[in-house]
Amino acid sequence: LAKTTQPISMDSYEGQEVNITCSHNNIATNDYITWYQQFPSQGPRFIIQGYKTKVTNEVASLFIPADRKSSTLSLPRVSLSDTAVYYCLVGEKGGATNKLIFGTGTLLAVQP
Amino acid sequence: EAGVVQSPRYKIIEKKQPVAFWCNPISGHNTLYWYRQNLGQGPELLIRYENEEAVDDSQLPKDRFSAERLKGVDSTLKIQPAELGDSAVYLCASSLDPGTGPLHFGDGTRLSIL
Numbered sequence: 001l002a003k004t005t006q007p008i009s010m011d012s013y014e015g016q017e018v019n020i021t022c023s024h025n026n027i028a029t030n031d032y033i034t035w036y037q038q039f040p041s042q043g044p045r046f047i048i049q050g051y052k053t054k055v056t057n058e059v060a061s062l063f064i065p066a067d068r069k070s071s072t073l074s075l076p077r078v079s080l081s082d083t084a085v086y087y088c089l090v091g092e093k094g095g096a097t098n099k100l101i102f103g104t105g106t107l108l109a110v111q112p
Numbered sequence: 113e114a115g116v117v118q119s120p121r122y123k124i125i126e127k128k129q130p131v132a133f134w135c136n137p138i139s140g141h142n143t144l145y146w147y148r149q150n151l152g153q154g155p156e157l158l159i160r161y162e163n164e165e166a167v168d169d170s171q172l173p174k175d176r177f178s179a180e181r182l183k184g185v186d187s188t189l190k191i192q193p194a195e196l197g198d199s200a201v202y203l204c205a206s207s208l209d210p211g212t213g214p215l216h217f218g219d220g221t222r223l224s225i226l
Contacts, residue, residue: 041222104152104153
């Protein structure tokens with residue numbers, strides 16, 4: 001099972017771009033990379049998913065280098081409401097045995 | 113679309129008592145997951161269902177935990193008897209894709225054992 005490693009916490013200010021990097025050195029060929037956001041007293045919420053290169057949606061971008069051993073979640077111009085825990089997961093699309101393991105996540109604190 | 117619905121939101125019981133949590137997944141999602149989240153930790157998978165079949169329950173403490181998903185829709189997770197260490201948030205999630213999701217989570221049930 002591919003294990004992920006993320007920084008425990010990060011600090012930022014409103015309006016800045018935030019990049020959170022996740023290491024997954026033993027990612028398998030069929031694994032996708034998925035990021036979730038969790039606010040206190042809520043369940044995690046899907047942000048973005050990718051396999052290689054770059055994926056962008058209305059809230060974030062995901063950068064994946066050619067070796068796929070890491071990935072970076074980029075949040076443009078963060079606001080106070082982006083303060084949350086961010087989780088990186090790897091798993092095989094359609095994989096019946098995948099456990100979708102969450103790590104401890106990265107606590108992002110955005111200050112005024 | 114309606115999200116994953118869990119109840120109750122909070123539950124306080126004394127140790128050795130039984131407790132049950134209920135989950136209604138998003139309509140059409142065949143895959144259902146139960147996770148447990150301890151304070152300051154990420155969610156930990158307890159069991160995964162494909163329709164009504166439990167395809168991965170390797171992390172479920174079977175001596176006191178049980179789960180069912182009758183008719184492949186709603187699911188119930190039960191603990192009997194509850195222990196102090198079971199205090200946590202119990203999250204239910206569902207997905208269309210059994211591999212990578214994305215997972216759609218409910219807001220969980222916060223269980224406190226006295």
